[in-house]
Amino acid sequence: MFPAKDLQSLAVAVGLIVTLLCLVSVYRIFFHPLANIPGPFMAKITGEWRNSKYRKGNWHEDVLILHKKYGRVVRIAPNEVAVVDEHAMKNLYSHSHNADKTNWYDIWNPPGGETSLFSTTDRKIHNFLRKRLTQAYSMTSILTYEKHIQGCIDLLLFKLGQNTPGQIVDMSSWTNALAFDVVGELAYGEQLGHLKTGTDVGGFRKDIFEAFAMLATIGHYRIIPVLLSSKTTAALLPPPFGDFLKWSENKVKDRVAHLDEDTREDMLSRFCRMKNPDGTPVGFYDIFNEAMVLVGAGTDTTSAAMKACLYYLSINPKDYRLLQEEIDNFYEENKLGGEIMYLQTQQLPMLQAVIKESTRLFPSINFQLLRYAPENFVIRGHHIPAGTSVGISPIAQNRDPEIWGDDADEFRPGRWLQSEAQSKHFDSSTMTFGGNGPRMCIGKNVALVEIYLFVAQFIRHFDFELPDPKNPWRVTSYWFSMQHDFNLKVTARKAGKFKIPNVTI
Numbered sequence: 220m221f222p223a224k225d226l227q228s229l230a231v232a233v234g235l236i237v238t239l240l241c242l243v244s245v246y247r248i249f250f251h252p253l254a255n256i257p258g259p260f261m262a263k264i265t266g267e268w269r270n271s272k273y274r275k276g277n278w279h280e281d282v283l284i285l286h287k288k289y290g291r292v293v294r295i296a297p298n299e300v301a302v303v304d305e306h307a308m309k310n311l312y313s314h315s316h317n318a319d320k321t322n323w324y325d326i327w328n329p330p331g332g333e334t335s336l337f338s339t340t341d342r343k344i345h346n347f348l349r350k351r352l353t354q355a356y357s358m359t360s361i362l363t364y365e366k367h368i369q370g371c372i373d374l375l376l377f378k379l380g381q382n383t384p385g386q387i388v389d390m391s392s393w394t395n396a397l398a399f400d401v402v403g404e405l406a407y408g409e410q411l412g413h414l415k416t417g418t419d420v421g422g423f424r425k426d427i428f429e430a431f432a433m434l435a436t437i438g439h440y441r442i443i444p445v446l447l448s449s450k451t452t453a454a455l456l457p458p459p460f461g462d463f464l465k466w467s468e469n470k471v472k473d474r475v476a477h478l479d480e481d482t483r484e485d486m487l488s489r490f491c492r493m494k495n496p497d498g499t500p501v502g503f504y505d506i507f508n509e510a511m512v513l514v515g516a517g518t519d520t521t522s523a524a525m526k527a528c529l530y531y532l533s534i535n536p537k538d539y540r541l542l543q544e545e546i547d548n549f550y551e552e553n554k555l556g557g558e559i560m561y562l563q564t565q566q567l568p569m570l571q572a573v574i575k576e577s578t579r580l581f582p583s584i585n586f587q588l589l590r591y592a593p594e595n596f597v598i599r600g601h602h603i604p605a606g607t608s609v610g611i612s613p614i615a616q617n618r619d620p621e622i623w624g625d626d627a628d629e630f631r632p633g634r635w636l637q638s639e640a641q642s643k644h645f646d647s648s649t650m651t652f653g654g655n656g657p658r659m660c661i662g663k664n665v666a667l668v669e670i671y672l673f674v675a676q677f678i679r680h681f682d683f684e685l686p687d688p689k690n691p692w693r694v695t696s697y698w699f700s701m702q703h704d705f706n707l708k709v710t711a712r713k714a715g716k717f718k719i720p721n722v723t724i
């Protein structure tokens with residue numbers, strides 16, 4: 220039993236806390252600078268409303284419902300606003316305006332107080348890191364690695380070609396395997412065996428997916444990035460990527476150790492040539508962190524885009540037929556002996572339209588891309604005080620009827636083929652790769668080469684359909700939107716002119 224005096228003190232403490240919470244709530248609901256912005260009632264009081272939605276993994280749908288219900292400017296946490304607006308997009312994400320990333324990105328810092336291109340919120344550090352990576356990620360460089368990407372696609376086509384006609388294949392697993400083996404080629408100098416074995420080697424894909432889901436949903440709890448920023452406290456927490464970090468570290472160490480005798484050109488070989496601000500060669504962990512960015516940012520995103528293309532084609536047979544005809548004609552008119560190459564895919568308007576339209580409707584990243592509101596930031600008559608967290612979700616912006624028309628929710632690749640001016644405007648309005656500013660996706664070229672080659676060659680060599688159109692896939696969004704259990708009935712097209720690459724494994 221507690222003495223009465225202690226009970227009395229406890230009651231007073233609880234009373235004070237409750238009063239304080241009530242006062243804070245009243246302030247947030249009625250007197251906060253964002254008080255007039257519409258949004259769910261609980262979101263005005265606590266960030267838990269948003270956090271619990273994120274944890275459910277359905278944000279790709281929730282954010283669309285939210286904007287339909289509350290409009291283009293919605294308060295989704297006491298100090299956070301979700302927006303759909305072209306002017307806001309330019310003000311937050313373009314070269315001319317470029318607002319700073321918020322401290323939500325701290326959760327993505329490598330453990331131990333370091334930072335990275337993706338996670339840094341410091342403009343100067345970001346400028347420096349981005350500049351020194353520009354060459355490695357330029358299209359000219361990526362095209363020198365195209366043969367490594369092609370090698371992975373050859374293996375995938377070969378594997379699928381061995382199936383019996385009409386076999387049901389889980390394309391979530393195969394596109395994911397492709398994306399991992401491509402990253403293996405670019406970051407570690409070899410494929411990682413996911414295609415060869417048809418398995419998730421070492422369980423790394425699962426570990427990485429789970430780590431991303433966890434980090435993306437805890438980023439708003441400030442204590443976690445603070446704990447991770449110290450080497451001592453970070454060591455007390457379970458390693459977020461399982462055995463993958465150690466495995467990756469050893470792989471990169473091995474490659475770096477043999478660099479003198481290694482003439483292979485890929486992304487890692489370029490990372491090894493990076494310099495510090497004083498011109499000295501970078502240390503091991505700078506190289507290692509860049510390899511990790513490739514794995515983290517460049518796998519699930521790219522495979523989600525490939526799946527989106529196949530999905531929208533399978534439910535739009537007319538567009539599918541038109542695209543297949545376009546690809547067949549190109550192979551035949553140009554008498555291609557081998558596979559179509561990236562620069563050749565750029566001559567195929569329907570292919571471009573299908574890829575742009577699919578990734579518009581299903582962008583791979585759909586959480587809010589958070590920035591601090593700049594000075595004098597007014598959206599649709601709402602003044603958002605400088606420093607407020609503001610974000611656009613790519614899927615919401617990509618379906619804005621003001622930009623895309625009343626059929627914004629529909630798959631209509633033809634919208635990209637109306638005129639060059641219209642298509643240019645669409646290109647600058649899409650949020651799939653994070654806008655067109657300094658924080659836009661640096662890996663876009665890697666992703667495009669992989670997606671264009673894969674989609675063109677898969678359609679050339681296979682016919683496919685959804686075995687169960689009512690249940691095409693299961694989507695979860697934890698920063699990345701991922702389609703699971705994406706089954707397709709796949710049949711190799713008749714041998715002869717559709718000759719699948721022969722691969723020795």
Ligand code: HEM
Pocket residue numbers: 336337338349512513516517518520521524582583584588589613650651652653654657658659660661662663665666
């Ligand atoms: C279809 C594939 C991809 C999509 C849809 C995509 C999307 C995005 C988006 C929306 C952002 C902005 C994030 C933000 O503002 O918070 C971003 C940034 C980034 N992406 Fe991608 N990405 C893809 C593939 C890749 C690949 C293949 C790589 C690496 C090889 C990559 C590396 C990065 C990096 C490093 C950043 C941060 C850039 C910076 O802050 O300067 N991404 N990506």
